[in-house]
Amino acid sequence: MTDGHRSIRELLGSYALGHLDGPEQITVAAHLDTCVACRTELAELTPLAARPTGVDADRVEGTPGPPPELADRVLDRVRAERRATRHVPRRDVLVAAAAVVVAGAVGFALGTTRDGVPLEPVAVQALDPDLVAQANLVPHTWGMEIKLDGAGFDPGAVYRVTVRDEQGREVDAGEFLGTGPNELHCNLNSSVLRDAAAGFTVLDDEGAVVLAAQLR
Amino acid sequence: MVRAFDETVIDTWGVEEALRRISAEHRSAIVQTHLRGHPHAEVAAELGVAVGTLRSRVFYGLKALRLAMEEMGVQP
Numbered sequence: 001m002t003d004g005h006r007s008i009r010e011l012l013g014s015y016a017l018g019h020l021d022g023p024e025q026i027t028v029a030a031h032l033d034t035c036v037a038c039r040t041e042l043a044e045l046t047p048l049a050a051r052p053t054g055v056d057a058d059r060v061e062g063t064p065g066p067p068p069e070l071a072d073r074v075l076d077r078v079r080a081e082r083r084a085t086r087h088v089p090r091r092d093v094l095v096a097a098a099a100v101v102v103a104g105a106v107g108f109a110l111g112t113t114r115d116g117v118p119l120e121p122v123a124v125q126a127l128d129p130d131l132v133a134q135a136n137l138v139p140h141t142w143g144m145e146i147k148l149d150g151a152g153f154d155p156g157a158v159y160r161v162t163v164r165d166e167q168g169r170e171v172d173a174g175e176f177l178g179t180g181p182n183e184l185h186c187n188l189n190s191s192v193l194r195d196a197a198a199g200f201t202v203l204d205d206e207g208a209v210v211l212a213a214q215l216r
Numbered sequence: 217m218v219r220a221f222d223e224t225v226i227d228t229w230g231v232e233e234a235l236r237r238i239s240a241e242h243r244s245a246i247v248q249t250h251l252r253g254h255p256h257a258e259v260a261a262e263l264g265v266a267v268g269t270l271r272s273r274v275f276y277g278l279k280a281l282r283l284a285m286e287e288m289g290v291q292p
Binding site for chain 1: 228231232235236243244247249250251252256268271272274275276277278279281282291
């Protein structure tokens with residue numbers, strides 16, 4: 001592994017949390033296009049980006065938790081109860097996951113990027129009934145960023161995102177790995193400016209469109 | 217709905233507990249940048265480390281958090 005790979009790898013946490021902007025974000029996105037190891041690592045970290053919704057920083061830093069063995073016993077009881085009561089079909093799990101995705105987006109993003117740039121929510125049509133997704137756009141001087149949140153993408157499968165410009169040209173916006181029923185949050189970057197973007201699509205590893213959004 | 221709310225509370229508690237189990241350096245990096253939303257440069261200055269060091273702590277902190285959650289049986 002090169003030093004470049006190592007230094008970019010250590011940016012993946014901030015990238016997964018949406019904390020990078022400008023050149024660093026572009027550098028990481030470009031590296032991800034060519035590095036399977038980093039894409040895999042990012043896919044493991046991305047679900048954590050939504051987790052802090054409802055988590056209280058003051059409780060984490062200021063309140064001592066229960067002894068670990070007590071916490072483990074509580075969690076064991078919860079898991080046992082869930083196993084005993086949860087016999088829901090996969091569809092219901094995905095609906096629940098969708099609710100979490102929406103809550104995560106509202107709770108964490110608060111409708112703006114970290115620089116205060118407003119997010120533009122867009123309607124996303126799922127052509128695969130197993131998928132749930134929503135997206136927000138961020139206009140940049142260098143192009144357009146798609147913040148995609150979803151669940152139900154086949155775990156480990158590579159999905160490709162393209163942005164269609166006003167001339168009907170399909171421009172690559174990056175790839176991501178599916179995370180199954182786990183929430184997925186990823187930022188995809190395209191060189192198409194927001195005003196010139198007519199739509200975007202997400203394609204599965206066989207090139208079939210699984211998500212589509214009209215942007216005008 | 218009540219069960220969904222209960223599960224959310226349990227999941228939230230599980231994540232908070234997992235955050236308590238990772239190292240103080242990793243926890244501080246995640247809490248300050250992600251939960252509190254403070255700029256990286258500001259947090260790095262407060263901690264007396266380079267921004268790159270802080271980002272490294274965020275990265276390894278998230279990996280440690282994921283591991284802690286897996287060990288606790290909390291779904292990442």
